[in-house]
Amino acid sequence: MTTILITGGCGFIGSNYARYVSRHHPEYKMIVLDKLTYAGNPENISDLKNNPNFSFIKGDICDEKLITEIVPKVDYIVNFAAETHVDRSISEPDAFIKTDIFGTHNILEAVRNSSNVKRFLQISTDEVYGSILEGSFREDDPLEPSSPYSASKAGADLMCLAYWTTYKTPILITRSSNNYGPYQYPEKVIPLFVTNLIENKQVPLYGDGLNVRDWLYVEDNCVGIDLILHEGKLGEIYNIGAGEEVTNLELTHLLLEMLDKPKSMIRPVEDRKGHDRRYSVDCSKLRSLGWKPLADFKESIKQTVAWYQANRAWWEPLKSGEFKEYYKKQYRQMV
Numbered sequence: 001m002t003t004i005l006i007t008g009g010c011g012f013i014g015s016n017y018a019r020y021v022s023r024h025h026p027e028y029k030m031i032v033l034d035k036l037t038y039a040g041n042p043e044n045i046s047d048l049k050n051n052p053n054f055s056f057i058k059g060d061i062c063d064e065k066l067i068t069e070i071v072p073k074v075d076y077i078v079n080f081a082a083e084t085h086v087d088r089s090i091s092e093p094d095a096f097i098k099t100d101i102f103g104t105h106n107i108l109e110a111v112r113n114s115s116n117v118k119r120f121l122q123i124s125t126d127e128v129y130g131s132i133l134e135g136s137f138r139e140d141d142p143l144e145p146s147s148p149y150s151a152s153k154a155g156a157d158l159m160c161l162a163y164w165t166t167y168k169t170p171i172l173i174t175r176s177s178n179n180y181g182p183y184q185y186p187e188k189v190i191p192l193f194v195t196n197l198i199e200n201k202q203v204p205l206y207g208d209g210l211n212v213r214d215w216l217y218v219e220d221n222c223v224g225i226d227l228i229l230h231e232g233k234l235g236e237i238y239n240i241g242a243g244e245e246v247t248n249l250e251l252t253h254l255l256l257e258m259l260d261k262p263k264s265m266i267r268p269v270e271d272r273k274g275h276d277r278r279y280s281v282d283c284s285k286l287r288s289l290g291w292k293p294l295a296d297f298k299e300s301i302k303q304t305v306a307w308y309q310a311n312r313a314w315w316e317p318l319k320s321g322e323f324k325e326y327y328k329k330q331y332r333q334m335v
């Protein structure tokens with residue numbers, strides 16, 4: 001029987017991928033390992049808990065003993081576990097270095113010392129390349145991360161590549177653009193803006209609002225991840241993006257329109273420090289494996305908005321407690 005370990009499977013993309021695996025590989029034994037930080041929510045995968053092939057371990061990828069015990073029992077590993085929010089990395093970078101670099105290294109060591117693991121897929125990000133004003137980054141472009149978050153992810157990528165070169169540890173890397181969809185923690189721009197607007201609160205738009213992001217529907221990312229896990233070439237990096245580039249201002253206008261709110265709901269605030277202007281990745285390498293994004297941007301944004309409207313019970317508790325404390329510290333001046 002094939003066993004897959006999904007680390008960080010209680011977060012946004014990890015939980016969507018765990019659900020994808022249960023649908024597309026029902027015969028796989030699936031272990032979700034998650035530390036359950038503020039961003040990890042067991043409810044994100046509550047629908048999987050009665051599946052006899054599913055098990056959950058509350059644990060930290062930095063825990064050497066635990067990782068050394070689990071890794072030899074699995075065939076595939078997909079590592080989503082990470083600290084992921086750029087703004088948090090700017091105010092408190094420590095946890096990013098620990099989880100994103102040291103945690104990944106801990107898994108790499110366990111994979112290197114086990115002959116059972118066939119493939120270890122490291123989930124990285126297009127942010128490791130840094131900002132690009134024109135054109136798109138290819139997989140062999142140099143890394144120029146701007147934030148402590150993207151630098152910690154770049155550190156992990158370099159360790160994975162070094163383990164391939166040095167030990168032939170069977171790694172693969174995906175670098176995707178910004179994802180959107182259900183179960184995204186409401187600190188990221190789309191769920192933050194949608195839930196604020198549902199609550200009739202203003203949305204804090206950073207700087208001039210002209211920074212560009214390429215929006216990828218999480219389900220399309222899951223299809224790409226699964227294809228690369230099974231058919232990607234070991235030691236290789238694959239970009240994943242939809243080519244749906246919009247400025248934050250355009251995105252905000254779209255959300256206002258969908259939720260029938262006036263432009264006065266936009267609150268222009270001071271810019272993020274080191275704010276990357278534009279991300280863009282060339283995905284021809286993944287497309288040559290047969291992948292293409294299937295989601296229609298406007299339609300999928302509409303479905304995402306509808307999901308947050310229908311699932312207030314999921315996000316309302318997340319916007320109290322720690323979240324409120326975080327936002328107090330993050331207070332940005334109106335500009």
Ligand code: NAD
Nearest residue numbers: 008010011012013035036037039040060061081082178179
């Ligand atoms: P998320 O913040 O929603 O979830 C991260 C998960 O990791 C949480 O469940 C958290 O509890 C868990 N976790 C954190 N530290 C851990 C540790 N030390 N040990 C075990 N579990 C731990 O993140 P996400 O948006 O789902 O991102 C998943 C991965 O995809 C990350 O590696 C991120 O860098 C990458 N990525 C995300 C995006 C995006 O748009 N969200 C885009 C490109 C790449």
Ligand code: TYD
Nearest residue numbers: 086178187188189190204205206211213248
């Ligand atoms: P975010 O969702 O944090 O993703 P990332 O920084 O990893 O791309 O932010 C997406 C864009 O939205 C980014 O350009 C910053 C901007 N943004 C705002 O304007 N206001 C906000 O409150 C947040 C969280 C982000």
